[in-house]
Amino acid sequence: MNLDSVRNLKASLSETHPMTLALPARKAAPLGIPAGRTKDVERVQPGIALGVAPGAVEGDYRLAVRVQHQGLARSDHVAQLISAARGDADVRFIGRVTKREAWNEDQHRPVRPGISVGHFRITAGTIACFVSRGQRVFILSNNHVLADENQGRRGDEILQPGAYDKGRRPRDVVGLLEKFVRLASGSANAMDCAIASLNKDVEYDPRLPRARRRLSTDLAAPEDASRVEKVGRTTGHTHGRVAAFEVDGVVVEYDIGNLRFDDQIEIAGTRQPFSAGGDSGSLIYTSGDRRPYALLFAGSDAGGPAGRGVTYANPLEPVLRELRVDLLT
Amino acid sequence: MKAASISKARAAKAKAAELLGDSKLVNGIGIAREARGYAVKVNLVKAPRDGAVPAEIDGVPVRVEVVGRIKKQPLSTNNSRRRRSA
Numbered sequence: 001m002n003l004d005s006v007r008n009l010k011a012s013l014s015e016t017h018p019m020t021l022a023l024p025a026r027k028a029a030p031l032g033i034p035a036g037r038t039k040d041v042e043r044v045q046p047g048i049a050l051g052v053a054p055g056a057v058e059g060d061y062r063l064a065v066r067v068q069h070q071g072l073a074r075s076d077h078v079a080q081l082i083s084a085a086r087g088d089a090d091v092r093f094i095g096r097v098t099k100r101e102a103w104n105e106d107q108h109r110p111v112r113p114g115i116s117v118g119h120f121r122i123t124a125g126t127i128a129c130f131v132s133r134g135q136r137v138f139i140l141s142n143n144h145v146l147a148d149e150n151q152g153r154r155g156d157e158i159l160q161p162g163a164y165d166k167g168r169r170p171r172d173v174v175g176l177l178e179k180f181v182r183l184a185s186g187s188a189n190a191m192d193c194a195i196a197s198l199n200k201d202v203e204y205d206p207r208l209p210r211a212r213r214r215l216s217t218d219l220a221a222p223e224d225a226s227r228v229e230k231v232g233r234t235t236g237h238t239h240g241r242v243a244a245f246e247v248d249g250v251v252v253e254y255d256i257g258n259l260r261f262d263d264q265i266e267i268a269g270t271r272q273p274f275s276a277g278g279d280s281g282s283l284i285y286t287s288g289d290r291r292p293y294a295l296l297f298a299g300s301d302a303g304g305p306a307g308r309g310v311t312y313a314n315p316l317e318p319v320l321r322e323l324r325v326d327l328l329t
Numbered sequence: 330m331k332a333a334s335i336s337k338a339r340a341a342k343a344k345a346a347e348l349l350g351d352s353k354l355v356n357g358i359g360i361a362r363e364a365r366g367y368a369v370k371v372n373l374v375k376a377p378r379d380g381a382v383p384a385e386i387d388g389v390p391v392r393v394e395v396v397g398r399i400k401k402q403p404l405s406t407n408n409s410r411r412r413r414s415a
Contacts, residue, residue, distance in 0.1 A: 110393055123404045124404060144401050148379040193399070223362075226362065243394075244360060244372075245360055246342070247370070248358055248359065249346070249355060249357050249358055250357040250399060252400060254400075266357070266370075275402060278402065280401055297401060297402075298399050299399065299401045299402045300398065300400075301400070302396055302397030305373070309397070310396055
C-alpha cells in the first residue's frame with residue numbers, strides 16, 4: 001500500500017474498531033485481567049495499537065498491528081484487522097509498554113559514573129568518573145555542568161541529582177566545585193572540563209553502573225578506538241562508532257556564545273543517537289576492553305545514522321593532564 | 330579511491346583547512362578511519378553547492394557530512410530561563 005492508503009485505513013479502523021484503542025478495565029475483564037475491585041485495576045488496560053510499518057520495498061507500507069495482550073493475539077478482532085488490510089498487515093505481540101526507566105536521574109549513594117549531577121544553578125549533566133590527586137577524590141564532568149560555563153566559583157555546591165532532577169540544597173549536595181578549565185571565546189578550546197571534590201560523608205563507586213564492571217586503567221588514544229560506549233544521565237547506556245578524530249574548527253553553541261574547539265572526537269550512534277541533552281559529561285570508553293577514551297560535551301542536530309545527530313567529545317588524556325588528576329577505576 | 334595512511338591524511342587535513350577553513354559552511358575538519366586507511370572528513374552546517382568541497386586532496390579521499398549546528402547538550406526544560414542547561 002502507499003503511505004496515504006495506510007494512514008486512511010488506520011484512521012478508519014480506529015473509529016470502527018474501538019478495541020484498537022487502549023481498553024477500559026471493564027471491557028478487558030473477559031480477556032483475562034485478574035478479577036478485583038475496579039478501583040484496584042488500572043483504568044486503562046493494554047489493547048491493540050495501530051500504526052504504519054514499512055513494507056518489503058521502499059515506498060511500500062503496511063498496517064502495523066501491535067497486540068499488547070495475549071488474549072487478543074489470536075482473536076477474531078485481529079483477524080478482522082488483517083482482513084481489512086487485505087492481508088497487508090504487520091502483526092506483532094509487544095506485551096506491556098512501560099514508561100522509560102529513569103534510573104540515571106535518581107539520587108544514588110554511593111555516587112557512580114553515568115548519573116545526574118550539576119552545579120546548583122544548572123539543570124543537570126552526567127558524572128563521567130572519579131579522579132584523584134593524592135588522597136583527594138573528585139567528580140569529573142564538564143565545565144558547563146559543574147562550573148556553569150565559567151560562572152561558578154571554587155566552593156560552589158554540586159548536586160546529585162542535578163536541580164532539574166529534583167536535586168535540592170542542602171539535602172543533595174555531594175561536593176564542591178574544585179577547578180575548571182576556562183572556556184575561551186577568543187581562541188580555540190581543547191576541552192570543556194571541571195572537577196568537584198566529594199564530601200567526606202559521600203561514598204563513591206567507580207565501577208560502571210548496572211553491570212558493575214571496572215574500567216581499564218589504560219587510556220585509549222583518539223586514533224586507537226573504533227567501537228565505543230557511554231552511560232549518560234538521559235540516554236543511558238549507548239553504543240557508537242568513532243566517525244572522526246582530530247576534528248578542528250568545531251563551533252559549539254553555549255549560553256555564553258559560540259565557542260571553537262580543536263582536536264575533538266566525533267561519534268555516531270549505532271542503533272540510536274549516541275547522546276542527548278543531559279548526557280554532557282559522560283565518560284566514553286572502548287567496547288570490549290573498556291579503555292577510558294573521551295569526555296562527552298556536545299551534539300549536533302543532523303548527521304549520523306538516520307540524520308539524528310552526532311556527538312562530540314574531548315580526548316581524555318589531555319583533560320586529566322590539564323586538571324592534574326589521575327583516573328580512578 | 331583508496332584510503333590513505335594516517336600521515337597523508339593529516340597532511341591533507343591541513344590543506345583542507347587552508348582551502349575551506351574560512352567558510353561559514355564548514356563546522357569541523359577531521360580524520361575518519363576507513364576500511365583500509367584514513368580519509369579527511371569535512372563537516373558542514375548545510376548542504377554545499379556542487380564542487381564546493383573537493384572529492385580528494387593529494388590522493389586522500391574527502392568525506393563530507395552535513396552535521397548542522399552543534400550545541401552543548403541542553404535538557405528540554407520549561408525552567409531553562411531560570412537555570413542554565415547542561
